Amino acid sequence: xxxxxxxxxxxxxxxxxxxxxxxxxxxxxxxxxxxxxxxxxxxxxxxxxxxxxxxxxxxxxxxxxxxxxxxxxxxxxxxxxxxxxxxxxxxxxxxxxxxxxxxxxxxxxxxxxxxxxxxxxx
Amino acid sequence: xxxxxxxxxxxxxxxxxxxxxxxxxxxxxxxxxxxxxxxxxxxxxxxxxxxxxxxxxxxxxxxxxxxxxxxxxxxxxxxxxxxxxxxxxxxxxxxxxxxxxxxxxxxxxxxxxxxxxxxxxxxxxxxxxxxxxxxxxxxxxxxxxxxxxxxxxxxxxxxxxxxxxxxxxxxxxxxxxxxxxxxxxxxxxxxxxxxxxxxxxxxxxxxxxxxxxxxxxxxxxxxxxxxxxxxxxxxxxxxxxxxxxxxxxxxxxxxxxxxxxxxxxxxxxxxxxxxxxxxxxxxxxxxxxxxxxxxxxxxxxxxxxxxxxxxxxxxxxxxxxxxxxxxxxxxxxxxxxxxxxxxxxxxxxxxxxxxxxxxxxxxxxxxxxxxxxxxxxxxxxxxxxxxxxxxxxxxxxxxxxxxxxxxxxxxxxxxxxxxxxxxxxxxxxxxxxxxxxxxxxxxxxxxxxxxxxxxxxxxxxxxxxxxxxxxxxxxxxxxxxxxxxxxxxxxxxxxxxxxxxxxxxxxxxxxxxxxxxxxxxxxxxxxxxxxxxxxxxxxxxxxxxxxxx
Numbered sequence: 146x147x148x149x150x151x152x153x154x155x156x157x158x159x160x161x162x163x164x165x166x167x168x169x170x171x172x173x174x175x176x177x178x179x180x181x182x183x184x185x186x187x188x189x190x191x192x193x194x195x196x197x198x199x200x201x202x203x204x205x206x207x208x209x210x211x212x213x214x215x216x217x218x219x220x221x222x223x224x225x226x227x228x229x230x231x232x233x234x235x236x237x238x239x240x241x242x243x244x245x246x247x248x249x250x251x252x253x254x255x256x257x258x259x260x261x262x263x264x265x266x267x
Numbered sequence: 268x269x270x271x272x273x274x275x276x277x278x279x280x281x282x283x284x285x286x287x288x289x290x291x292x293x294x295x296x297x298x299x300x301x302x303x304x305x306x307x308x309x310x311x312x313x314x315x316x317x318x319x320x321x322x323x324x325x326x327x328x329x330x331x332x333x334x335x336x337x338x339x340x341x342x343x344x345x346x347x348x349x350x351x352x353x354x355x356x357x358x359x360x361x362x363x364x365x366x367x368x369x370x371x372x373x374x375x376x377x378x379x380x381x382x383x384x385x386x387x388x389x390x391x392x393x394x395x396x397x398x399x400x401x402x403x404x405x406x407x408x409x410x411x412x413x414x415x416x417x418x419x420x421x422x423x424x425x426x427x428x429x430x431x432x433x434x435x436x437x438x439x440x441x442x443x444x445x446x447x448x449x450x451x452x453x454x455x456x457x458x459x460x461x462x463x464x465x466x467x468x469x470x471x472x473x474x475x476x477x478x479x480x481x482x483x484x485x486x487x488x489x490x491x492x493x494x495x496x497x498x499x500x501x502x503x504x505x506x507x508x509x510x511x512x513x514x515x516x517x518x519x520x521x522x523x524x525x526x527x528x529x530x531x532x533x534x535x536x537x538x539x540x541x542x543x544x545x546x547x548x549x550x551x552x553x554x555x556x557x558x559x560x561x562x563x564x565x566x567x568x569x570x571x572x573x574x575x576x577x578x579x580x581x582x583x584x585x586x587x588x589x590x591x592x593x594x595x596x597x598x599x600x601x602x603x604x605x606x607x608x609x610x611x612x613x614x615x616x617x618x619x620x621x622x623x624x625x626x627x628x629x630x631x632x633x634x635x636x637x638x639x640x641x642x643x644x645x646x647x648x649x650x651x652x653x654x655x656x657x658x659x660x661x662x663x664x665x666x667x668x669x670x671x672x673x674x675x676x677x678x679x680x681x682x683x684x685x686x687x688x689x690x691x692x693x694x695x696x697x698x699x700x701x702x703x704x705x706x707x708x709x710x711x712x713x714x715x716x717x718x719x720x721x722x723x724x725x726x727x728x729x730x731x732x733x734x735x736x737x738x739x740x741x742x743x744x745x746x747x748x749x750x751x752x753x754x755x756x757x758x759x760x761x762x763x764x765x766x767x768x769x770x771x772x773x774x775x776x777x778x779x780x781x782x783x784x785x786x787x788x789x790x791x792x793x794x795x796x797x798x799x800x801x802x803x804x805x806x807x808x809x810x811x812x813x814x815x816x
Contacts (some may be wrong), residue, residue, distance in 0.1 A: 180797050194306075195301070202299070206296075213285045213288050214285055214324075215282065218285055224327065231324070234315055234316035238309070238313065244575065245306060
């Protein structure tokens with residue numbers, strides 16, 4: 146039987162299995178094999194990945210393409226269509242980058258909470 | 268977009284740089300990696316961007332590189348934002364280059380037509396082409412002109428002309444005659460009667476195409492003048508440029524036939540088609556363009572029509588064409604045709620002028636044999652036809668004035684022409700020019716405001732007088748009559764008084780009567796004149812003469 150995918154995807158990893166550490170109830174039931182600090186470290190790695198990816202999306206060379214494809218270079222319906230679609234692509238990329246940063250912030254907060262829990266436990 | 272905007276071309280350096288950048292972007296996007304499940308949406312955005320760049324951008328750029336940018340160039344003209352790129356034009360001006368030669372050679376027909384359709388051709392305040400504002404891209408013009416030799420492309424061009432007449436008409440000068448004929452026929456058989464801007468543009472386009480066709484190949488225009496629909500349009504569609512139509516019709520119906528006698532039958536076909544429409548379509552007259560055009564062409568056909576008129580009513584008028592006798596129309600149809608022409612003042616003046624000139628020509632052609640040889644009755648029969656056709660006193664008076672002045676002026680315009688010369692091309696053309704110029708000059712002088720100057724007589728009486736004067740002129744010069752020098756001098760003096768009458772029609776009329784009295788006292792001349800005027804048809808013209816006026 147396949148594991149149910151939680152809304153919003155798998156919060157703590159890219160594996161096919163749901164992370165058992167995400168909620169305290171799960172942690173209690175399944176006994177997460179990772180320590181709290183290890184979870185926090187893992188989360189911060191993901192935060193870094195997401196923010197780096199967001200940065201890459203914001204500075205993709207596709208933006209250069211749009212800049213170089215003005216009327217001075219070419220003009221017409223098909224070029225206009227290309228530019229129109231590309232600008233939608235660029236807007237989607239920027240929106241995706243913002244979303245990634247927001248998700249990264251949430252993960253970062255979770256990591257902070259886990260660190261705080263670890264500090265309390267010790 | 269104006270033609271000057273089309274001088275823009277792709278910057279090969281910029282295109283190449285763009286292509287490299289797209290490649291780099293595709294590679295960069297391909298290299299982006301993030302396995303985090305929260306980045307699924309972002310990965311989708313990257314995939315879509317990559318797909319767009321590969322499937323659309325690179326494909327189009329490759330197409331441009333492969334085909335010298337022609338397809339994209341053509342598409343460029345369809346861009347709604349068609350303003351010329353000032354910077355690109357500057358770029359071209361700086362480098363003093365235009366579009367590469369043969370730029371459009373590989374373009375699809377549809378692309379060329381789209382490009383042509385996308386060009387805005389500025390019109391002046393009268394709604395005509397502003398030729399000075401159109402800087403024609405020769406490469407495009409040459410390519411379209413070349414392809415238009417293909418009947419299929421010419422047909423597409425004609426189809427396009429129905430909605431973009433101005434675009435097609437602007438290229439009329441380079442289009443082959445066959446294409447022009449197709450386009451003219453299409454435009455003139457698919458007309459709108461809505462008084463709006465598109466119809467006006469279509470009419471201007473049609474006028475330009477017809478004018479160009481008449482200038483380039485009037486024989487082709489003549490060939491379509493047998494089409495009922497086209498004739499109907501020419502005679503009833505008021506949005507056509509009447510001046511252009513008049514010139515085109517005159518050129519096709521007259522000049523072509525004169526220059527190429529082998530086309531005379533084709534001209535007769537056109538006259539027959541027009542005459543067939545006269546009792547119905549042109550019952551209330553026709554537009555000035557067609558009317559004056561036909562009237563101006565009459566000198567080419569009167570020598571054939573004159574001898575052919577025998578019986579009135581529904582009897583066929585059989586003329587001698589190139590291939591032998593043939594029926595031109597019925598007498599009634601010809602009468603209706605002249606009646607339709609007569610509803611236009613200028614056309615009426617030209618008809619009467621042509622008739623007077625024809626009369627003078629015939630008298631001098633027959634010369635001393637006037638009393639015995641056939642000939643002088645032919646213009647008399649035409650004059651009778653014209654009188655029958657004019658059912659209005661004003662028109663009759665106008666025609667009479669025109670004929671009178673034409674008879675007076677024709678002598679001076681054809682001074683030096685030998686009396687017995689057969690009508691050749693040069694002479695007929697001169698008659699036409701004379702008739703037309705007189706006709707144009709008379710249009711003003713025969714307006715109702717100058718009614719007092721008009722003789723209260725019919726055109727038949729004026730033709731009778733013309734025959735009289737010209738016969739006297741022939742008699743005075745004829746050696747066969749062996750006139751006494753004194754008599755010859757007296758006759759010459761009488762004729763000189765007629766000539767001196769100028770445009771004063773009343774003085775001229777009295778001078779003609781005086782000359783007749785002089786002639787009656789010279790037996791040889793009197794016999795000659797009476798014999799000539801008693802020929803069948805001529806004598807009947809006397810009925811309308813009222814010397815006591």
